[in-house]
Amino acid sequence: MKLKREHALTLARLGVIGGAVLLVEALCRSGVINPLTLLPPSRMAADLFGLLASGQIAHDMAFTAGTIGAALVLSIALGFGLGVLVHALPRVRRALDPLLASYYSVPFFIFYPLLVAIFGLNAFPLVVLGMAFAAPAMMMSTMAGLDRIPRVLLRVARAHRLSRVETVRQIVLPSAAPYLFTGMRLALAYTFIGVIAGEFIMASSGIGHAIAYAYEGFDNNTMYALMLLVLVVVTVINMSLHAYETRLAKRRARA
Amino acid sequence: MTALVQRARMDDTLAEAVGPPPVVSLRAVTRVYPGVKPVEALAPTDLDLNPGEFFSVVGPSGCGKSTLLDVLSGLGRPTSGTVTFNGQAVDGVVPEGVGIVFQEDASFPWLTVRDNVAFGLKHSTVPADESQRRVDHALRFMGLADFAGAYPAQLSGGMRQRVCIARTLVTRPSLILLDEPFGALDQQTRLLMGDELLRLWRETGATILLITHALDEAAMLSDRVGVMSARPGRFIDMVETGWPRERDSSIVSDPRFGEITARLWSRLRAESLRAMGAQGPGGGR
Numbered sequence: 001m002k003l004k005r006e007h008a009l010t011l012a013r014l015g016v017i018g019g020a021v022l023l024v025e026a027l028c029r030s031g032v033i034n035p036l037t038l039l040p041p042s043r044m045a046a047d048l049f050g051l052l053a054s055g056q057i058a059h060d061m062a063f064t065a066g067t068i069g070a071a072l073v074l075s076i077a078l079g080f081g082l083g084v085l086v087h088a089l090p091r092v093r094r095a096l097d098p099l100l101a102s103y104y105s106v107p108f109f110i111f112y113p114l115l116v117a118i119f120g121l122n123a124f125p126l127v128v129l130g131m132a133f134a135a136p137a138m139m140m141s142t143m144a145g146l147d148r149i150p151r152v153l154l155r156v157a158r159a160h161r162l163s164r165v166e167t168v169r170q171i172v173l174p175s176a177a178p179y180l181f182t183g184m185r186l187a188l189a190y191t192f193i194g195v196i197a198g199e200f201i202m203a204s205s206g207i208g209h210a211i212a213y214a215y216e217g218f219d220n221n222t223m224y225a226l227m228l229l230v231l232v233v234v235t236v237i238n239m240s241l242h243a244y245e246t247r248l249a250k251r252r253a254r255a
Numbered sequence: 256m257t258a259l260v261q262r263a264r265m266d267d268t269l270a271e272a273v274g275p276p277p278v279v280s281l282r283a284v285t286r287v288y289p290g291v292k293p294v295e296a297l298a299p300t301d302l303d304l305n306p307g308e309f310f311s312v313v314g315p316s317g318c319g320k321s322t323l324l325d326v327l328s329g330l331g332r333p334t335s336g337t338v339t340f341n342g343q344a345v346d347g348v349v350p351e352g353v354g355i356v357f358q359e360d361a362s363f364p365w366l367t368v369r370d371n372v373a374f375g376l377k378h379s380t381v382p383a384d385e386s387q388r389r390v391d392h393a394l395r396f397m398g399l400a401d402f403a404g405a406y407p408a409q410l411s412g413g414m415r416q417r418v419c420i421a422r423t424l425v426t427r428p429s430l431i432l433l434d435e436p437f438g439a440l441d442q443q444t445r446l447l448m449g450d451e452l453l454r455l456w457r458e459t460g461a462t463i464l465l466i467t468h469a470l471d472e473a474a475m476l477s478d479r480v481g482v483m484s485a486r487p488g489r490f491i492d493m494v495e496t497g498w499p500r501e502r503d504s505s506i507v508s509d510p511r512f513g514e515i516t517a518r519l520w521s522r523l524r525a526e527s528l529r530a531m532g533a534q535g536p537g538g539g540r
Contacts, residue, residue, distance in 0.1 A: 152359040158330055159355040160378060160426075161348070170377075174365045252364040253408050 039224045047225035057226070063205040064195060067123045071130030071191045076184055078131065079138025083183075086139070087146045103136050112198055126198045126206070133194035134187035141183025145176030178248055185241045192234055276342065277303035278430055278462045279327060284336035285487075286322050296322040298487040299336065304430070304462050309453075311465040311473035311480045313519060315530035319488030320466045324434050327464070328355055340430065354428030354461075358435040362407040362415045362422075369394065369403040375422040386425075393421040396458075397451070413444045417451070424455065431456075433465045437472065445469070446504045449476050453503060470523070474515040475507055482522045485530040492522045 021041050027033045028040035039047075051057050086093045108129065115125035153175055157167040173180070199208025207226055214223035279302070286297040296319040304310055314320050325331030327338055329349040338345040340353060349355070354375075362371050372393050376386045394400045397417040407415050416436055423431060433452075437445040449472060456463050467473050473480045474496065482492040496515055498506060506512055 150359065150361075152357050152361045153363070155330060155355075155357060156361045159328070159349050159353075160375065161351075162378065166378065170374075171363075174363070177365065251406050251408060 036220065039220060044224040044228045047221045048228050051222065051225050057210060060205055060207050060210045063123070064199065064207040067126045067206065068130065068191050068195050071127045071134065071195055072188055074127065075131045075134035075187045075191060076138050079135040079183060079187060080142050083139040083142025083146070087143045100136060100140060108132050109197060109201060112201055116202055121202065121204055126195050126203065129198045130191040130194035133190035137186040137190055138183040141179050141186065145179025148179065149175040178252065181245055181248065185245065189238060196230060275306050278306050278341060279304040280339045281327065282337045284326055284333045284338060286319070286326055286331065287334045295487040297326070298489040300489050302481065302490065304464060306462055307460055309456055309463045309476060309478045311467055311477040312483060313467060313470055313473045313480060313523065314483030314488060315485050315523065315527040317530055318483045318486050320483060321434055323488065324432050324466050328353055328432050352429045354423035354426055354431045356419050356423050356431070356433045356436045358438045360412065360415050362418045364407050367403065368399055368405050368418055371407065371418050372421045372425055375425045379426065389425045393425045396424070397421040413440050413448060416440070429461055431461050431463045433463065435466050435468060438468065445472060450503045452476060457500060470516050470519045471507065474512055474519060475504060480519060482519060485526045494518055
């Protein structure tokens with residue numbers, strides 16, 4: 001019964017997305033929306049397929065994927081490390097809490113030209129920008145996960161004479177896993193935003209740069225095809241991770 | 256040679272007269288929680304637990320029952336006094352042979368019931384096939400065999416507590432410490448869990464110390480009940496129940512059950528009022 005309801009919900013969601021796409025398609029085809037403003041989704045898809053088949057954007061895709069990958073790995077490592085450290089230092093945490101709470105109100109892109117001036121026009125400023133976005137999310141999720149480890153489980157570890165390392169490996173990490181996973185999912189989303197937006201502003205390669213280049217050259221076909229590519233990749237990755245996260249949460253939810 | 260044999264016989268006779276040495280001994284144990292206003296949780300306390308005994312501790316809220324269990328198990332250190340388990344000093348580390356079941360749900364939600372139970376043996380030197388055998392036995396013994404592949408979230412509160420007991424059981428402890436393990440369960444389930452606990456006690460031959468709020472539970476399950484005073488906790492009475500080893504929850508209809516419960520309450524009433532006066536109703540332990 002529950003499964004049927006979930007399937008119905010998924011179908012409804014897909015229906016809403018499909019309906020919106022069909023509506024845009026119809027509006028574009030009927031001329032209500034000017035083709036210079038927006039291309040029909042079927043045209044975007046065809047253009048994207050052509051771009052992918054030609055290998056024209058392979059370099060940009062590889063550059064963006066590499067930059068996002070590097071920023072993501074570093075963000076997760078840094079965010080996790082800082083989360084563990086600050087969690088262990090309550091005084092430091094009390095001092096940092098207000099800063100962390102207002103962290104995402106800072107428009108970090110204003111620092112991007114400064115990063116380019118320091119590191120040059122390469123992938124490094126983009127990695128730093130991606131990390132600036134993603135690492136705090138991972139850090140806060142790590143602290144939330146560590147906060148929520150039931151005290152009794154740590155007592156069980158002591159009752160079974162587990163060493164400190166064994167306690168971390170067998171109790172702390174599995175117990176905090178759902179929060180760590182959420183942190184990683186957020187870090188991925190923020191890394192995408194930071195890197196692609198950075199490429200859009202100022203870069204010599206990457207999907208963001210290719211979108212900006214197409215925009216400036218009035219090449220709507222390429223611009224919309226690349227926008228579609230970014231949307232599809234981000235949505236598929238996030239929905240897959242969200243589905244896994246939901247399954248994990250359900251397995252643990254108390255009856 | 257004859258002299259040696261005579262000496263050995265004399266030692267045996269003496270041991271029979273005195274009885275076997277206690278499994279656990281507490282001597283003048285105190286526990287004070289430091290702070291701006293230090294809290295004296297345990298007043299100087301002496302206690303001996305005999306091998307194979309079922310001993311319960313009752314007392315008003317906040318009287319130091321759980322502190323007593325912490326100090327006795329090695330989870331906490333006494334401020335003064337000594338704790339020994341099988342003659343060895345206990346000081347801040349839970350000794351081999353001691354199993355603890357907590358009041359809260361301590362099952363691991365990320366592991367299946369089987370893996371939860373097997374966790375108890377993960378760090379032991381028990382061979383893999385013997386581990387498997389013990390886990391299977393514990394699952395059957397606690398009525399969990401059909402749920403071996405389930406996750407704790409799919410079980411009721413009582414079943415999750417059985418998982419925790421099974422996890423302790425597989426380590427074959429000679430001393431099992433239970434900190435209000437049935438506190439969150441309804442009355443019927445508690446009675447049934449009490450029966451299972453008695454069965455476990457008989458079959459394993461372990462010494463059991465049960466911390467409980469429920470006087471009827473203590474009266475039904477125990478050979479001896481220690482009644483603690485309001486904080487700072489100390490034993491103000493030791494009640495021998497005199498029940499036979501073969502017993503179950505049907506003894507609640509025995510007139511003596513009512514007498515024991517009444518005696519426990521008569522000793523506790525004033526202490527509970529004192530504790531309530533000190534903390535207000537609903538004060539913590």
